[in-house]
Amino acid sequence: MPTNKERSPRYNRILLKLSGEALAGDEGFGIDPKVLDAISLEIGQLVGIGVQVGLVVGGGNLFRGAALQSAGLDRVAGDHMGMLATVMNGLALRDALERSNIRTRLMSAIPMSGVVEHYDHRNANRHLKNGEVVIFCAGTGNPFFTTDSAACLRGIEINADVVLKATKVDGVYNDDPEKNPDAVKYDTLTYDEVLDKKLGVMDLTAICLVRDHNMPLRVFDMNKKGALLNLMLGGNEGTLVEAAQ
Numbered sequence: 518m519p520t521n522k523e524r525s526p527r528y529n530r531i532l533l534k535l536s537g538e539a540l541a542g543d544e545g546f547g548i549d550p551k552v553l554d555a556i557s558l559e560i561g562q563l564v565g566i567g568v569q570v571g572l573v574v575g576g577g578n579l580f581r582g583a584a585l586q587s588a589g590l591d592r593v594a595g596d597h598m599g600m601l602a603t604v605m606n607g608l609a610l611r612d613a614l615e616r617s618n619i620r621t622r623l624m625s626a627i628p629m630s631g632v633v634e635h636y637d638h639r640n641a642n643r644h645l646k647n648g649e650v651v652i653f654c655a656g657t658g659n660p661f662f663t664t665d666s667a668a669c670l671r672g673i674e675i676n677a678d679v680v681l682k683a684t685k686v687d688g689v690y691n692d693d694p695e696k697n698p699d700a701v702k703y704d705t706l707t708y709d710e711v712l713d714k715k716l717g718v719m720d721l722t723a724i725c726l727v728r729d730h731n732m733p734l735r736v737f738d739m740n741k742k743g744a745l746l747n748l749m750l751g752g753n754e755g756t757l758v759e760a761a762q
């Protein structure tokens with residue numbers, strides 16, 4: 518039996534989307550250092566087998582743009598705050614990865630000289646080729662978008678083999694599994710099925726982007742230890758969304 522080191526990974530380059538809540542641990546809010554360390558370990562395993570890793574990090578553990586809209590906060594101001602929340606998560610994640618000796622770059626869609634690098638597509642590709650993990654923060658840099666859309670956009674831009682959405686549920690179901698205990702999970706779906714059935718696991722903009730660029734998307738459980746490595750080594754996790762075969 519070949520060891521993990523000897524097996525070549527199924528993907529050369531991935532774009533992994535981590536929601537803000539993924540960093541929050543049991544508290545559901547803020548940043549849990551233990552969770553950061555666990556994520557670093559899993560990402561280190563991918564780098565160890567030669568996978569090039571791009572990360573998009575969300576901000577929902579700190580702030581969502583729509584949160585104070587009902588109290589009168591301007592949505593654009595709220596979204597700017599939400600994007601800054603993703604930068605804070607990115608800084609925490611870079612710190613944790615670097616402490617685990619994983620070479621990491623943090624690139625922001627919003628320029629923030631002296632704090633993070635500004636996102637540049639060619640530089641990002643160069644860093645990824647050099648085996649560095651690249652974290653993309655500040656979403657798309659524009660209000661009214663989500664970090665899911667940013668993940669699909671960056672995945673397409675860096676020509677990833679797959680976009681992986683790590684989330685709270687273990688795949689896409691025929692109904693929201695957190696509300697309907699009888700919901701049934703799909704192993705595979707086409708982009709059009711997700712759109713036609715209005716399956717709410719990702720926003721429409723994100724799904725349309727991956728559909729238009731034929732980018733495979735996999736939704737899987739971020740709390741399942743080893744799921745990422747298993748996926749890289751050919752295992753089946755979560756739900757795969759791709760074009761009709």
Ligand SMILES: Nc1ncnc2c1ncn2[C@@H]1O[C@H](COP(=O)(O)OP(=O)(O)O)[C@@H](O)[C@H]1O
Pocket residue numbers: 536537538575577665683684685686688689690691692693694695696716717718719
């Ligand atoms: N058809 C569905 N299949 C799976 N999850 C769904 C579905 N409809 C709604 N959801 C909900 O989508 C959530 C994941 O989306 P989202 O909140 O955007 O995640 P994240 O915060 O991880 O980006 C799940 O927690 C689940 O409750």
Ligand SMILES: O=c1ccn([C@@H]2O[C@H](COP(=O)(O)OP(=O)(O)O)[C@@H](O)[C@H]2O)c(=O)[nH]1
Pocket residue numbers: 535536537538574575576577578580581582583595596597598599600602603655656657658659660661662663664665667
């Ligand atoms: O391109 C983007 C990405 C994110 N956001 C803002 O940043 C917040 C945090 O992102 P998201 O909700 O996608 O984070 P997640 O749910 O993944 O933690 C959003 O609510 C938006 O307010 C934005 O305005 N434009």
